[in-house]
Amino acid sequence: MTESNEQNPIERITPVSTVEATANALRELILDGNLEPGTRLREHEFAERLGIARHSFRAATQILIGEGLLRREPNRGVEVPILSAADVADIYKLRAALEVEAVRLVTEAGVVPVAAQRAVTELSALGENAPWRDVVWPDQRFHMAIIEASGSERLKRAYTDLQSEIVLCLAQLRPAYDQPAEVAAEHEELLEPIVSGDVAAAQRLMRAHLDEAVENLVELYGERSESAEDGQA
Protein backbone atom coordinates (compact mmCIF):
# COMPACT_ATOMS: atom_id res chain seq x y z
CA MET A 1 0.00 0.00 0.00
CA THR A 2 1.11 3.55 -0.68
CA GLU A 3 -0.97 5.02 2.09
CA SER A 4 1.99 6.86 3.51
CA ASN A 5 2.64 8.98 0.44
CA GLU A 6 2.70 12.59 1.45
CA GLN A 7 -0.20 14.86 0.53
CA ASN A 8 0.49 16.39 -2.83
CA PRO A 9 0.65 20.14 -2.32
CA ILE A 10 -1.49 20.76 -5.39
CA GLU A 11 -4.33 23.18 -4.78
CA ARG A 12 -7.57 21.35 -4.71
CA ILE A 13 -9.47 22.50 -7.76
CA THR A 14 -13.03 23.45 -7.07
CA PRO A 15 -15.24 23.69 -10.12
CA VAL A 16 -18.04 26.00 -9.11
CA SER A 17 -21.49 24.92 -10.16
CA THR A 18 -23.77 27.24 -12.06
CA VAL A 19 -26.14 27.88 -9.18
CA GLU A 20 -23.26 28.44 -6.79
CA ALA A 21 -21.67 30.95 -9.12
CA THR A 22 -25.03 32.61 -9.58
CA ALA A 23 -25.57 32.80 -5.85
CA ASN A 24 -22.16 34.40 -5.44
CA ALA A 25 -22.83 36.91 -8.18
CA LEU A 26 -26.18 37.83 -6.70
CA ARG A 27 -24.74 38.10 -3.22
CA GLU A 28 -22.16 40.52 -4.45
CA LEU A 29 -24.79 42.54 -6.28
CA ILE A 30 -26.91 42.81 -3.16
CA LEU A 31 -24.11 43.51 -0.71
CA ASP A 32 -22.63 46.17 -2.96
CA GLY A 33 -25.97 47.91 -2.84
CA ASN A 34 -26.46 47.58 -6.58
CA LEU A 35 -29.93 46.21 -6.00
CA GLU A 36 -32.30 48.65 -4.37
CA PRO A 37 -33.89 47.19 -1.25
CA GLY A 38 -37.43 46.26 -2.15
CA THR A 39 -36.42 45.42 -5.70
CA ARG A 40 -38.23 42.48 -7.12
CA LEU A 41 -36.00 40.01 -8.92
CA ARG A 42 -38.01 38.78 -11.89
CA GLU A 43 -36.98 35.29 -12.80
CA HIS A 44 -37.22 35.50 -16.55
CA GLU A 45 -35.34 38.75 -16.71
CA PHE A 46 -32.49 37.71 -14.42
CA ALA A 47 -32.17 34.23 -15.84
CA GLU A 48 -31.86 35.66 -19.32
CA ARG A 49 -29.49 38.40 -18.26
CA LEU A 50 -27.23 35.90 -16.50
CA GLY A 51 -27.51 33.44 -19.34
CA ILE A 52 -28.81 30.62 -17.20
CA ALA A 53 -32.02 28.63 -16.90
CA ARG A 54 -34.85 29.89 -14.77
CA HIS A 55 -34.49 26.83 -12.55
CA SER A 56 -30.86 27.58 -11.82
CA PHE A 57 -31.73 31.13 -10.91
CA ARG A 58 -34.41 29.83 -8.62
CA ALA A 59 -31.98 27.48 -6.90
CA ALA A 60 -29.53 30.33 -6.44
CA THR A 61 -32.14 32.56 -4.85
CA GLN A 62 -33.09 29.74 -2.53
CA ILE A 63 -29.56 29.80 -1.16
CA LEU A 64 -29.64 33.54 -0.61
CA ILE A 65 -33.01 33.24 1.07
CA GLY A 66 -31.41 30.85 3.52
CA GLU A 67 -28.78 33.48 4.20
CA GLY A 68 -31.38 36.15 4.82
CA LEU A 69 -30.29 38.19 1.81
CA LEU A 70 -33.52 37.66 -0.09
CA ARG A 71 -37.10 37.19 0.91
CA ARG A 72 -39.70 35.14 -0.92
CA GLU A 73 -43.22 36.46 -1.24
CA PRO A 74 -45.56 33.64 -2.27
CA ASN A 75 -46.49 33.99 -5.91
CA ARG A 76 -44.57 37.21 -6.11
CA GLY A 77 -41.06 35.90 -6.35
CA VAL A 78 -38.10 37.16 -4.38
CA GLU A 79 -37.03 40.63 -3.39
CA VAL A 80 -34.31 42.36 -1.46
CA PRO A 81 -35.58 42.79 2.10
CA ILE A 82 -35.97 46.26 3.54
CA LEU A 83 -34.50 46.27 7.02
CA SER A 84 -36.21 48.23 9.76
CA ALA A 85 -34.71 49.65 12.92
CA ALA A 86 -36.20 46.66 14.72
CA ASP A 87 -34.34 44.39 12.34
CA VAL A 88 -31.08 46.11 13.11
CA ALA A 89 -31.66 45.74 16.82
CA ASP A 90 -32.51 42.09 16.28
CA ILE A 91 -29.45 41.49 14.15
CA TYR A 92 -27.26 42.92 16.86
CA LYS A 93 -28.83 40.73 19.51
CA LEU A 94 -27.72 37.68 17.60
CA ARG A 95 -24.43 39.30 16.82
CA ALA A 96 -23.75 39.90 20.49
CA ALA A 97 -24.59 36.29 21.26
CA LEU A 98 -22.08 35.00 18.75
CA GLU A 99 -19.28 37.46 19.28
CA VAL A 100 -19.31 37.62 23.05
CA GLU A 101 -19.13 33.84 23.16
CA ALA A 102 -16.41 33.78 20.53
CA VAL A 103 -14.41 36.24 22.57
CA ARG A 104 -14.83 33.98 25.53
CA LEU A 105 -13.68 30.88 23.65
CA VAL A 106 -10.71 32.62 22.10
CA THR A 107 -9.56 34.28 25.29
CA GLU A 108 -9.90 31.15 27.38
CA ALA A 109 -8.04 29.08 24.82
CA GLY A 110 -5.28 31.65 24.76
CA VAL A 111 -5.50 31.95 20.99
CA VAL A 112 -4.19 35.17 19.51
CA PRO A 113 -6.30 36.26 16.56
CA VAL A 114 -3.50 37.42 14.30
CA ALA A 115 -5.83 38.26 11.43
CA ALA A 116 -7.65 40.64 13.74
CA GLN A 117 -4.42 42.42 14.55
CA ARG A 118 -3.72 42.70 10.85
CA ALA A 119 -7.12 44.28 10.35
CA VAL A 120 -6.30 46.85 13.00
CA THR A 121 -3.09 47.86 11.26
CA GLU A 122 -5.02 48.15 8.01
CA LEU A 123 -7.48 50.43 9.73
CA SER A 124 -4.78 52.63 11.20
CA ALA A 125 -3.17 52.93 7.77
CA LEU A 126 -6.26 54.60 6.31
CA GLY A 127 -6.31 58.29 5.57
CA GLU A 128 -8.57 60.70 7.37
CA ASN A 129 -11.22 60.94 4.72
CA ALA A 130 -11.33 57.31 3.72
CA PRO A 131 -14.75 56.38 2.24
CA TRP A 132 -16.92 54.44 4.57
CA ARG A 133 -16.58 51.25 2.60
CA ASP A 134 -12.83 51.18 3.07
CA VAL A 135 -13.46 51.28 6.78
CA VAL A 136 -16.22 48.71 6.74
CA TRP A 137 -14.22 45.88 5.26
CA PRO A 138 -11.31 45.82 7.71
CA ASP A 139 -13.87 46.28 10.46
CA GLN A 140 -15.80 43.21 9.27
CA ARG A 141 -12.59 41.25 8.88
CA PHE A 142 -11.58 42.12 12.41
CA HIS A 143 -14.72 40.63 13.86
CA MET A 144 -14.71 37.66 11.54
CA ALA A 145 -11.14 36.96 12.57
CA ILE A 146 -12.21 36.62 16.18
CA ILE A 147 -15.04 34.32 15.19
CA GLU A 148 -12.67 32.18 13.15
CA ALA A 149 -10.17 32.06 15.97
CA SER A 150 -12.83 30.38 18.07
CA GLY A 151 -12.37 27.36 15.86
CA SER A 152 -16.05 26.57 15.64
CA GLU A 153 -17.25 25.79 12.18
CA ARG A 154 -20.90 26.38 12.98
CA LEU A 155 -20.26 29.57 14.88
CA LYS A 156 -18.52 30.80 11.77
CA ARG A 157 -21.32 29.68 9.50
CA ALA A 158 -23.91 31.44 11.60
CA TYR A 159 -21.79 34.55 11.76
CA THR A 160 -21.12 34.56 8.04
CA ASP A 161 -24.81 34.60 7.33
CA LEU A 162 -25.33 37.28 9.91
CA GLN A 163 -22.50 39.40 8.59
CA SER A 164 -24.16 39.40 5.22
CA GLU A 165 -27.20 40.92 6.82
CA ILE A 166 -25.05 43.41 8.66
CA VAL A 167 -23.41 44.54 5.46
CA LEU A 168 -26.80 44.72 3.78
CA CYS A 169 -27.97 46.92 6.59
CA LEU A 170 -24.88 49.13 6.38
CA ALA A 171 -25.30 49.40 2.63
CA GLN A 172 -28.82 50.65 3.15
CA LEU A 173 -27.78 53.17 5.80
CA ARG A 174 -24.37 54.43 4.63
CA PRO A 175 -23.51 55.31 8.20
CA ALA A 176 -21.09 58.06 8.98
CA TYR A 177 -17.99 56.46 10.43
CA ASP A 178 -15.65 57.99 12.92
CA GLN A 179 -12.13 58.84 11.92
CA PRO A 180 -10.33 55.65 10.86
CA ALA A 181 -7.74 56.34 13.53
CA GLU A 182 -10.42 56.27 16.19
CA VAL A 183 -11.91 53.09 14.84
CA ALA A 184 -8.49 51.49 14.78
CA ALA A 185 -7.81 52.56 18.35
CA GLU A 186 -11.10 51.19 19.59
CA HIS A 187 -10.54 47.84 17.96
CA GLU A 188 -7.03 47.62 19.26
CA GLU A 189 -8.37 48.24 22.71
CA LEU A 190 -10.84 45.45 22.09
CA LEU A 191 -8.00 43.10 21.35
CA GLU A 192 -5.98 43.85 24.43
CA PRO A 193 -7.80 41.82 27.08
CA ILE A 194 -8.12 38.98 24.61
CA VAL A 195 -4.39 38.54 24.26
CA SER A 196 -3.79 39.19 27.94
CA GLY A 197 -6.34 36.51 28.84
CA ASP A 198 -8.84 38.62 30.75
CA VAL A 199 -12.09 36.92 29.77
CA ALA A 200 -14.46 39.14 31.72
CA ALA A 201 -12.95 42.35 30.43
CA ALA A 202 -12.83 41.05 26.88
CA GLN A 203 -16.49 40.16 26.96
CA ARG A 204 -17.47 43.43 28.60
CA LEU A 205 -15.60 45.50 26.04
CA MET A 206 -16.99 43.60 23.10
CA ARG A 207 -20.52 43.96 24.36
CA ALA A 208 -20.06 47.66 24.90
CA HIS A 209 -18.60 47.98 21.41
CA LEU A 210 -21.62 46.31 19.87
CA ASP A 211 -24.10 48.19 22.04
CA GLU A 212 -22.62 51.46 20.92
CA ALA A 213 -22.71 50.43 17.29
CA VAL A 214 -26.34 49.38 17.34
CA GLU A 215 -27.28 52.55 19.17
CA ASN A 216 -25.73 54.67 16.45
CA LEU A 217 -27.40 52.67 13.72
CA VAL A 218 -30.84 52.86 15.28
CA GLU A 219 -30.42 56.57 15.74
CA LEU A 220 -29.50 56.82 12.09
CA TYR A 221 -32.71 55.04 11.26
CA GLY A 222 -34.61 57.61 13.21
CA GLU A 223 -33.12 60.41 11.15
CA ARG A 224 -33.77 58.61 7.92
CA SER A 225 -37.42 57.91 8.65
CA GLU A 226 -37.91 61.55 9.65
CA SER A 227 -36.59 62.79 6.35
CA ALA A 228 -38.67 60.13 4.63
CA GLU A 229 -41.79 61.52 6.30
CA ASP A 230 -40.79 64.98 5.18
CA GLY A 231 -40.51 63.71 1.68
CA GLN A 232 -43.99 62.23 1.81
CA ALA A 233 -45.64 65.21 3.50
Add this chain to the structure above:
Amino acid sequence: MTESNEQNPIERITPVSTVEATANALRELILDGNLEPGTRLREHEFAERLGIARHSFRAATQILIGEGLLRREPNRGVEVPILSAADVADIYKLRAALEVEAVRLVTEAGVVPVAAQRAVTELSALGENAPWRDVVWPDQRFHMAIIEASGSERLKRAYTDLQSEIVLCLAQLRPAYDQPAEVAAEHEELLEPIVSGDVAAAQRLMRAHLDEAVENLVELYGERSESAEDGQA
Protein backbone atom coordinates in the same frame (compact mmCIF):
# COMPACT_ATOMS: atom_id res chain seq x y z
CA MET B 1 -62.93 54.66 6.52
CA THR B 2 -63.23 51.37 8.26
CA GLU B 3 -59.61 51.23 9.26
CA SER B 4 -60.52 50.73 12.87
CA ASN B 5 -62.37 47.47 12.29
CA GLU B 6 -60.99 44.88 14.66
CA GLN B 7 -58.79 42.09 13.36
CA ASN B 8 -60.95 39.22 12.27
CA PRO B 9 -60.03 36.24 14.41
CA ILE B 10 -59.96 33.97 11.40
CA GLU B 11 -56.89 31.78 11.19
CA ARG B 12 -54.69 33.00 8.44
CA ILE B 13 -54.75 30.34 5.79
CA THR B 14 -51.34 29.33 4.54
CA PRO B 15 -51.36 27.35 1.34
CA VAL B 16 -48.13 25.41 1.51
CA SER B 17 -46.20 25.19 -1.70
CA THR B 18 -45.06 21.86 -3.06
CA VAL B 19 -41.41 22.37 -2.26
CA GLU B 20 -42.22 23.65 1.20
CA ALA B 21 -44.37 20.64 1.92
CA THR B 22 -41.66 18.40 0.54
CA ALA B 23 -39.05 20.06 2.71
CA ASN B 24 -41.25 19.53 5.75
CA ALA B 25 -41.83 15.90 4.91
CA LEU B 26 -38.14 15.28 4.38
CA ARG B 27 -37.25 17.08 7.57
CA GLU B 28 -39.59 14.87 9.51
CA LEU B 29 -38.17 11.78 7.87
CA ILE B 30 -34.64 12.76 8.76
CA LEU B 31 -35.33 13.92 12.31
CA ASP B 32 -37.33 10.80 13.07
CA GLY B 33 -34.31 8.79 12.11
CA ASN B 34 -36.13 7.08 9.27
CA LEU B 35 -33.27 7.91 6.95
CA GLU B 36 -30.00 6.26 7.87
CA PRO B 37 -27.19 8.80 8.19
CA GLY B 38 -25.07 8.50 5.11
CA THR B 39 -28.07 7.58 3.00
CA ARG B 40 -27.96 9.02 -0.46
CA LEU B 41 -31.22 10.58 -1.58
CA ARG B 42 -31.53 9.75 -5.26
CA GLU B 43 -33.51 12.40 -7.02
CA HIS B 44 -35.45 10.28 -9.46
CA GLU B 45 -36.44 7.79 -6.80
CA PHE B 46 -37.59 10.34 -4.25
CA ALA B 47 -39.30 12.59 -6.74
CA GLU B 48 -41.29 9.66 -8.03
CA ARG B 49 -42.07 8.31 -4.59
CA LEU B 50 -43.29 11.72 -3.44
CA GLY B 51 -45.18 12.28 -6.68
CA ILE B 52 -43.40 15.52 -7.51
CA ALA B 53 -41.05 16.75 -10.17
CA ARG B 54 -37.32 16.31 -9.85
CA HIS B 55 -36.84 20.06 -9.80
CA SER B 56 -39.20 20.46 -6.88
CA PHE B 57 -37.38 17.79 -4.95
CA ARG B 58 -34.14 19.56 -5.69
CA ALA B 59 -35.52 22.84 -4.40
CA ALA B 60 -36.69 21.13 -1.23
CA THR B 61 -33.29 19.60 -0.58
CA GLN B 62 -31.72 23.00 -1.08
CA ILE B 63 -33.73 24.26 1.86
CA LEU B 64 -32.66 21.39 4.09
CA ILE B 65 -29.05 21.89 3.07
CA GLY B 66 -29.35 25.43 4.36
CA GLU B 67 -30.60 24.03 7.64
CA GLY B 68 -27.70 21.64 7.91
CA LEU B 69 -29.91 18.58 7.65
CA LEU B 70 -28.54 17.48 4.31
CA ARG B 71 -25.17 17.75 2.67
CA ARG B 72 -24.49 18.08 -1.04
CA GLU B 73 -21.63 16.16 -2.59
CA PRO B 74 -20.85 17.55 -6.02
CA ASN B 75 -22.13 15.24 -8.71
CA ARG B 76 -23.23 12.78 -6.05
CA GLY B 77 -26.39 14.44 -4.91
CA VAL B 78 -27.44 14.93 -1.32
CA GLU B 79 -27.10 12.67 1.68
CA VAL B 80 -27.85 12.68 5.38
CA PRO B 81 -24.72 13.90 7.13
CA ILE B 82 -22.95 11.64 9.58
CA LEU B 83 -22.09 13.62 12.67
CA SER B 84 -18.80 13.04 14.43
CA ALA B 85 -17.93 13.69 18.04
CA ALA B 86 -16.22 16.86 16.85
CA ASP B 87 -19.49 17.92 15.22
CA VAL B 88 -21.34 17.42 18.47
CA ALA B 89 -18.80 19.50 20.34
CA ASP B 90 -19.08 22.16 17.68
CA ILE B 91 -22.85 22.14 17.76
CA TYR B 92 -22.79 22.69 21.49
CA LYS B 93 -20.40 25.60 21.18
CA LEU B 94 -22.92 27.42 19.06
CA ARG B 95 -25.72 26.22 21.27
CA ALA B 96 -24.05 27.69 24.33
CA ALA B 97 -23.56 30.98 22.53
CA LEU B 98 -27.25 31.23 21.69
CA GLU B 99 -28.74 29.92 24.90
CA VAL B 100 -26.53 31.69 27.38
CA GLU B 101 -27.27 34.96 25.65
CA ALA B 102 -30.97 34.16 25.50
CA VAL B 103 -30.97 33.46 29.21
CA ARG B 104 -29.32 36.80 29.74
CA LEU B 105 -31.86 38.67 27.63
CA VAL B 106 -34.81 36.92 29.21
CA THR B 107 -33.60 37.33 32.76
CA GLU B 108 -32.68 40.98 32.35
CA ALA B 109 -36.01 41.76 30.72
CA GLY B 110 -37.81 40.02 33.56
CA VAL B 111 -39.74 37.85 31.16
CA VAL B 112 -41.06 34.62 32.58
CA PRO B 113 -40.88 31.83 30.00
CA VAL B 114 -44.21 30.21 30.74
CA ALA B 115 -43.86 27.66 27.97
CA ALA B 116 -40.66 26.48 29.61
CA GLN B 117 -42.47 25.94 32.89
CA ARG B 118 -45.11 23.97 31.05
CA ALA B 119 -42.42 21.79 29.55
CA VAL B 120 -41.08 21.08 33.02
CA THR B 121 -44.47 19.93 34.25
CA GLU B 122 -44.73 17.71 31.19
CA LEU B 123 -41.39 16.19 32.03
CA SER B 124 -42.30 15.55 35.62
CA ALA B 125 -45.52 13.86 34.50
CA LEU B 126 -43.61 11.16 32.61
CA GLY B 127 -43.34 7.65 33.97
CA GLU B 128 -40.07 6.11 35.04
CA ASN B 129 -39.45 4.12 31.89
CA ALA B 130 -40.55 6.66 29.37
CA PRO B 131 -38.87 6.12 26.00
CA TRP B 132 -36.11 8.56 25.25
CA ARG B 133 -38.08 10.33 22.60
CA ASP B 134 -40.82 11.29 25.04
CA VAL B 135 -38.16 12.94 27.12
CA VAL B 136 -36.41 14.62 24.21
CA TRP B 137 -39.36 16.63 22.99
CA PRO B 138 -40.29 18.43 26.21
CA ASP B 139 -36.59 18.97 26.74
CA GLN B 140 -36.28 20.63 23.34
CA ARG B 141 -39.40 22.65 23.93
CA PHE B 142 -38.03 23.89 27.22
CA HIS B 143 -34.94 25.30 25.62
CA MET B 144 -36.81 26.65 22.63
CA ALA B 145 -39.20 28.40 25.00
CA ILE B 146 -36.32 30.31 26.54
CA ILE B 147 -35.04 31.27 23.13
CA GLU B 148 -38.46 32.46 22.09
CA ALA B 149 -38.88 34.43 25.29
CA SER B 150 -35.84 36.43 24.27
CA GLY B 151 -38.00 37.97 21.59
CA SER B 152 -35.33 37.87 18.94
CA GLU B 153 -36.49 36.58 15.61
CA ARG B 154 -33.01 35.85 14.33
CA LEU B 155 -31.87 34.21 17.53
CA LYS B 156 -34.84 31.93 17.14
CA ARG B 157 -34.12 31.24 13.51
CA ALA B 158 -30.52 30.35 14.24
CA TYR B 159 -31.58 28.16 17.13
CA THR B 160 -34.26 26.41 15.14
CA ASP B 161 -31.71 25.34 12.55
CA LEU B 162 -29.33 24.31 15.26
CA GLN B 163 -31.97 22.34 17.12
CA SER B 164 -32.60 20.34 13.98
CA GLU B 165 -28.98 19.33 14.04
CA ILE B 166 -29.20 18.53 17.72
CA VAL B 167 -32.15 16.26 17.18
CA LEU B 168 -30.38 14.66 14.23
CA CYS B 169 -27.44 14.02 16.48
CA LEU B 170 -29.63 12.58 19.24
CA ALA B 171 -31.42 10.40 16.71
CA GLN B 172 -28.08 8.99 15.64
CA LEU B 173 -26.95 8.36 19.20
CA ARG B 174 -30.10 7.28 21.04
CA PRO B 175 -28.61 8.49 24.29
CA ALA B 176 -29.61 6.96 27.57
CA TYR B 177 -31.53 9.61 29.46
CA ASP B 178 -31.68 9.97 33.19
CA GLN B 179 -34.93 9.37 34.99
CA PRO B 180 -37.54 11.84 33.73
CA ALA B 181 -37.95 13.06 37.29
CA GLU B 182 -34.30 13.98 37.45
CA VAL B 183 -34.44 15.72 34.12
CA ALA B 184 -37.49 17.66 35.24
CA ALA B 185 -35.78 18.67 38.48
CA GLU B 186 -32.68 19.88 36.71
CA HIS B 187 -34.66 21.99 34.29
CA GLU B 188 -36.76 23.45 37.04
CA GLU B 189 -33.59 24.42 38.80
CA LEU B 190 -32.47 26.05 35.57
CA LEU B 191 -35.58 28.15 35.55
CA GLU B 192 -35.28 29.42 39.08
CA PRO B 193 -32.67 32.17 38.72
CA ILE B 194 -34.33 33.27 35.51
CA VAL B 195 -37.58 34.12 37.23
CA SER B 196 -35.82 35.53 40.27
CA GLY B 197 -33.74 37.79 38.03
CA ASP B 198 -30.27 36.55 38.91
CA VAL B 199 -28.55 36.91 35.54
CA ALA B 200 -25.14 35.61 36.54
CA ALA B 201 -26.52 32.49 38.20
CA ALA B 202 -28.88 31.84 35.32
CA GLN B 203 -26.06 31.98 32.81
CA ARG B 204 -23.79 29.88 34.96
CA LEU B 205 -26.39 27.15 35.41
CA MET B 206 -27.29 27.04 31.75
CA ARG B 207 -23.68 26.75 30.72
CA ALA B 208 -23.09 23.97 33.20
CA HIS B 209 -26.21 22.22 31.95
CA LEU B 210 -24.97 22.31 28.37
CA ASP B 211 -21.43 21.38 29.29
CA GLU B 212 -22.67 18.31 31.07
CA ALA B 213 -24.87 17.34 28.15
CA VAL B 214 -22.12 17.62 25.57
CA GLU B 215 -19.75 15.70 27.80
CA ASN B 216 -22.18 12.81 28.01
CA LEU B 217 -22.76 12.83 24.29
CA VAL B 218 -19.09 12.85 23.39
CA GLU B 219 -18.51 10.00 25.82
CA LEU B 220 -21.29 8.12 24.12
CA TYR B 221 -19.52 8.65 20.83
CA GLY B 222 -16.42 7.11 22.30
CA GLU B 223 -18.31 3.97 23.23
CA ARG B 224 -19.97 3.77 19.87
CA SER B 225 -16.76 4.04 17.90
CA GLU B 226 -15.17 1.37 20.11
CA SER B 227 -17.93 -1.08 19.37
CA ALA B 228 -17.74 -0.10 15.74
CA GLU B 229 -14.07 -1.02 15.71
CA ASP B 230 -14.92 -4.31 17.38
CA GLY B 231 -17.38 -4.96 14.67
CA GLN B 232 -14.83 -4.30 11.99
CA ALA B 233 -12.00 -6.24 13.62
Add this chain to the structure above:
DNA sequence: TCTGTTAGATTGTGGAACGATTCAACAGAT
Protein backbone atom coordinates in the same frame (compact mmCIF):
# COMPACT_ATOMS: atom_id res chain seq x y z
C1' DT C 1 -2.08 -7.05 -10.04
C1' DC C 2 -2.59 -3.08 -12.45
C1' DT C 3 -4.52 -0.43 -16.16
C1' DG C 4 -7.72 1.02 -19.66
C1' DT C 5 -12.32 0.48 -21.53
C1' DT C 6 -17.06 0.23 -21.67
C1' DA C 7 -21.87 0.54 -20.23
C1' DG C 8 -25.35 1.99 -17.01
C1' DA C 9 -26.92 5.01 -13.58
C1' DT C 10 -27.23 9.58 -11.60
C1' DT C 11 -26.53 14.35 -11.37
C1' DG C 12 -26.46 19.19 -13.29
C1' DT C 13 -28.49 22.13 -16.41
C1' DG C 14 -31.37 23.85 -20.06
C1' DG C 15 -35.84 24.53 -22.30
C1' DA C 16 -40.81 24.33 -23.33
C1' DA C 17 -45.25 24.23 -21.55
C1' DC C 18 -49.27 25.29 -18.69
C1' DG C 19 -52.27 26.11 -14.77
C1' DA C 20 -52.49 29.36 -10.91
C1' DT C 21 -51.91 33.81 -9.01
C1' DT C 22 -51.31 38.68 -9.05
C1' DC C 23 -52.27 43.16 -10.57
C1' DA C 24 -54.07 46.88 -13.00
C1' DA C 25 -57.48 48.68 -15.96
C1' DC C 26 -62.10 49.01 -16.86
C1' DA C 27 -67.12 48.35 -16.93
C1' DG C 28 -71.39 47.87 -14.49
C1' DA C 29 -74.32 48.17 -10.30
C1' DT C 30 -76.01 50.10 -6.04
Add this chain to the structure above:
DNA sequence: ATCTGTTGAATCGTTCCACAATCTAACAGA
Protein backbone atom coordinates in the same frame (compact mmCIF):
# COMPACT_ATOMS: atom_id res chain seq x y z
C1' DA D 1 -69.35 58.25 -6.27
C1' DT D 2 -68.03 54.07 -4.32
C1' DC D 3 -68.18 49.34 -4.56
C1' DT D 4 -68.07 45.04 -7.14
C1' DG D 5 -66.96 41.90 -11.08
C1' DT D 6 -64.61 41.03 -15.30
C1' DT D 7 -61.03 40.83 -18.39
C1' DG D 8 -56.29 40.32 -19.86
C1' DA D 9 -51.37 40.63 -19.44
C1' DA D 10 -47.44 39.49 -16.64
C1' DT D 11 -45.29 36.46 -13.55
C1' DC D 12 -44.78 32.58 -10.57
C1' DG D 13 -44.92 27.54 -9.38
C1' DT D 14 -44.55 23.21 -11.17
C1' DT D 15 -44.13 19.48 -14.42
C1' DC D 16 -42.10 16.90 -18.17
C1' DC D 17 -38.45 16.04 -21.32
C1' DA D 18 -33.72 16.16 -23.11
C1' DC D 19 -28.81 15.78 -22.84
C1' DA D 20 -24.03 16.45 -21.57
C1' DA D 21 -20.92 15.59 -17.64
C1' DT D 22 -19.76 12.71 -14.00
C1' DC D 23 -19.63 8.73 -11.22
C1' DT D 24 -19.53 3.56 -10.48
C1' DA D 25 -18.82 -0.92 -11.20
C1' DA D 26 -17.80 -4.67 -14.15
C1' DC D 27 -14.78 -6.46 -17.33
C1' DA D 28 -10.98 -7.27 -20.56
C1' DG D 29 -6.11 -7.01 -21.55
C1' DA D 30 -1.21 -6.18 -20.49
